[in-house]
Amino acid sequence: MLIDNIRLFLTITEKGSLVAAAREVGLSATTVSERLAALEAHYGVVLFNRTTRKLSLTDEGRTLLSGAKVVLGEIEDLETRIRHGADTLSGPIRISAPIDVGRSIVSDVISAFTSEHPAISIELLLSDGYVDIVGQGFDLALRFGAVTDSTLRTRSLGQYRRIVCASPAYLAAHGAPQAPTDLTQHNCLVMRFGTTLDNVWRFGTEKKPLTVTVRGNKTVNDGSLVRQWALEGHGIILKSELDVADHLKNGQLVALLEEYSCPPNPLQMMFPPGRAQPRRVRVLANAISEAMAARKTQSEIRGEAGGD
Numbered sequence: 492m493l494i495d496n497i498r499l500f501l502t503i504t505e506k507g508s509l510v511a512a513a514r515e516v517g518l519s520a521t522t523v524s525e526r527l528a529a530l531e532a533h534y535g536v537v538l539f540n541r542t543t544r545k546l547s548l549t550d551e552g553r554t555l556l557s558g559a560k561v562v563l564g565e566i567e568d569l570e571t572r573i574r575h576g577a578d579t580l581s582g583p584i585r586i587s588a589p590i591d592v593g594r595s596i597v598s599d600v601i602s603a604f605t606s607e608h609p610a611i612s613i614e615l616l617l618s619d620g621y622v623d624i625v626g627q628g629f630d631l632a633l634r635f636g637a638v639t640d641s642t643l644r645t646r647s648l649g650q651y652r653r654i655v656c657a658s659p660a661y662l663a664a665h666g667a668p669q670a671p672t673d674l675t676q677h678n679c680l681v682m683r684f685g686t687t688l689d690n691v692w693r694f695g696t697e698k699k700p701l702t703v704t705v706r707g708n709k710t711v712n713d714g715s716l717v718r719q720w721a722l723e724g725h726g727i728i729l730k731s732e733l734d735v736a737d738h739l740k741n742g743q744l745v746a747l748l749e750e751y752s753c754p755p756n757p758l759q760m761m762f763p764p765g766r767a768q769p770r771r772v773r774v775l776a777n778a779i780s781e782a783m784a785a786r787k788t789q790s791e792i793r794g795e796a797g798g799d
Contacts, residue, residue, distance in 0.1 A: 620685025
């Protein structure tokens with residue numbers, strides 16, 4: 492019963508409320524509340540801070556969440572090996588990824604992975620904003636930039652430039668900026684990463700940095716949509732080379748201000764703290780790493796060919 496209550500605790504954490512968790516597992520909200528109370532009584536701690544609007548994990552709840560995912564993952568792996576053989580993978584995996592990278596590279600990996608391992612189920616959340624990996628119950632997440640939470644485990648997926656670019660139609664109508672400061676005279680399409688507005692664009696080197704505050708008539712928290720707006724000629728964007736490489740290659744977008752480019756941005760794979768990961772998560776993480784390495788190699792080959 493303890494293991495079942497821990498599984499229910501994970502569901503409550505992922506769904507964000509007792510009612511949603513009850514709906515997910517087919518129990519009444521009263522039963523879910525009683526089983527959560529029993530789990531808290533077992534450990535002698537409060538696992539959630541409760542308000543009228545939402546639940547949030549206490550420190551003890553976060554500790555249980557981290558450890559429970561590892562323990563339950565190992566139990567599921569053990570059951571799979573016993574029932575179906577050592578080479579079979581099964582169970583759920585929850586992933587968070589940036590929208591553009593998630594729709595392209597990660598979704599392709601997931602399609603191949605689930606075809607090879609049909610007993611695996613994957614939930615993919617696409618978001619360009621901050622996600623609480625532990626609090627939202629993710630097994631792994633991909634994010635650009637430095638990781639500020641030192642408790643998370645990370646794996647580097649490479650360094651990628653952010654490229655200022657626009658469509659030929661926009662440049663024909665408005666001209667091309669010759670220096671970063673010229674961007675203040677252009678319609679720049681701005682991304683919002685969670686609560687952070689990405690309207691301060693950085694150029695130059697660490698020793699000689701240059702920042703320009705841009706603005707435009709469209710702001711969105713969807714990287715795929717801001718790219719589409721640029722393709723339609725609505726303005727200038729700043730995007731990872733991963734997201735625009737194909738459009739630059741076929742001429743749909745034109746790279747701008749490349750001589751002022753700032754150092755590349757890291758792409759990280761992040762995991763919740765804990766001693767071990769379920770085998771299914773490790774295998775999927777390796778598949779994503781291999782796909783990213785292959786994409787980077789292809790990009791470098793295209794760049795060398797373009798320079799000849």
